[in-house]
Amino acid sequence: MSQDGLGYMTEERRMIRDAAREFTMKEVLPVANALDGPDGEIPMALREKLTEMGYFGITIPEAYGGLGLGIFEYCLICEQLSRGWMSVASIVARAQGGWIQKSMPEEMRKAYLPRVVRGEFLGASALSEPDTGSDLASISCRAVLDGDEWVLTGNKYWCTFADGADYLTVFARTSAPPSPEKRWQGISCFLIEKERGKFPAGMIGKPIPKIGYFGWKTFELALDGVRVPKRNLMGEEGKAFLLMSKGLEGARAHTAARAIGLAQGALEDAIAYATERKQFGMPIAEYQAIRFKIATMATEIEAARQLLYYVCNEIDSGRRCDKEASMVKYFASEMAERVTSTALQIFGGAGYTTLFPIERYWRDARLTKIFEGTSEIQQRVIATSLLGRSEVEAMIAERAFAGQAGKQREAA
Structure with a gap:
């Protein structure tokens, strides 16, 4: 299956993606399989390795010690990290300069951003x-x-x-x-x-x-x-709401990348399991029901990935794409829940145990439909872009405004 986007994937980007893939399979996935659970924590040793790879400074300019890359490369890396453990792709987002890059004067950037790159200021x-x-x-x-x-x-x-x-x-x-x-x-x-x-x-x-x-x-x-x-x-x-809104396109692309990474992990594990697991005298990968499931899963992942590449390219080009960012976040997160659930079905009873990482992909994929704006919020953004604001939205705004005014009077 292809992971290249026509016209988007340069040789440098392929190298970045492949290095992140190798790092994930060697360093992230084994840690996730060992520690994922209510009491598990991303170990400091792994965070130090993320620092060595430069992943806390992917989008931070080189002048401050970062890699100076774009949202495209950021999402390439985070898709791979999520294939191992979505939380690791998420802790990377706790760097990148965040609000400091967007709103702070130059002297504060000089003071804080090098610390962010070193993983010392998350x-x-x-x-x-x-x-x-x-x-x-x-x-x-x-x-x-x-x-x-x-x-x-x-x-x-x-x-x-x-x-x-x-x-x-x-x-x-x-x-x-x-x-x-x-x-x-x-x-x-x-x-x-x-x-x-x-x-x-x-x-x-x-x-x-x-x-x-x-x-x-x-x-x-x-x-x-x-x-x-x-x-x-x-x-x-x-005016902080505007500050937050300016970062939504990149944040939603990042969530789409995480969802795609989870789905890719589920697909790869399902293929491996289906070729090894035998029922009625042959591997279950020989049965059409399983083969068609895998074909559908791979197709949906690739469709989401190509849409993500387009959105990342638009963001890095400085063009507004709030509608498209909502589309890819919505499509990829919904896809990830379907794909991981299908993969769990291929595993059968084994998928409903903690013996395989498929249950982790499934649980975390469900969350991608909620954070960074629920699927319903994304649909609302898309619909408003296509149809304009509805009368219902205006009514909701009126009621919310009345509620806020009441809270302000109580506080006073």
């Missing part, structure tokens, strides 16, 4: 809240300026790596939204430096029990008077 983002899933414009965590410090109060949810990160980026409301159409205004972003393995003063973290995405913990955070230096406001006050 971040975690606190956006969502217990009552605010996909509707991030409705967050209620508040930040009030007190002299030279911002004081943050509220709750955050789904903050993965909050304990192990070296800094947190927390989104909080600094002013009320002016209208239903501009509910995103008034949200600001703050960088909170912290000691690795601990939470800053005024913050408590409680792990959320989950069925997958192991290797690190995901937290619910309670902020009670967390104080942040005034200079650690990232970007313009009240």
Whole structure:
């Protein structure tokens, strides 16, 4: 099966992909098979090897010690890493400069980005809240300026790596939204430096029990008077939602790459199992039912991969492709759940054990339909791009605005 994109795959990109593949099969997959589980953690030794490969600085400019590559190469690498362990492809995303590259002045980039490349300054983002899933414009965590410090109060949810990160980026409301159409205004972003393995003063973290995405913990955070230096406001006050939105295309491409990597791992394992497993006197790969399943799986993976290549090329070319980024995130994540489920079926009862990594691919593939915007959110973005905003969306915005106004009055 082809993993090359016509007109996209240069010799350099093939070398980058193949090196990531070799690294994954040798270094990532064995660790994942040994440690994946509720109590397993990505070992520091593996993180150090990721640093040696340059994977914490894929998209960081060479001037700061990074590889200076684009979203295309970033997704090539992360697809391969996810073939071993999706969490490893995700911890790579906790570098790349994140919000620092997007919003910080040059002196802060010089101070922070080399540390990011060395794996010494990895971040975690606190956006969502217990009552605010996909509707991030409705967050209620508040930040009030007190002299030279911002004081943050509220709750955050789904903050993965909050304990192990070296800094947190927390989104909080600094002013009320002016209208239903501009509910995103008034949200600001703050960088909170912290000691690795601990939470800053005024913050408590409680792990959320989950069925997958192991290797690190995901937290619910309670902020009670967390104080942040005034200079650690990232970007313009009240406009952090726009800052976040600018990164969605790359983030959704990255999730699509992770989904494709999971599906590729499931396909390869299913092919290997089908050629070895015998029933009724012959390998199950000889039966048409199995052969057609594998043919369909391979086709769907390749279709998602080629769409991803197109989207990555558009992003790196500087062209807007929010609709297409939603398309590939939606298509690839839905595909990954189907493919990993089919692969598990090929394994039969063996697939429903922890003796094979197929159950890990299956569990993690299910998550790709939820994070970085659910499949339904992606469909909404695509539909709005094609059909315009619906009356229902306007009504929802009105109700959300009324709810936010009520919360602001209560807080006052």
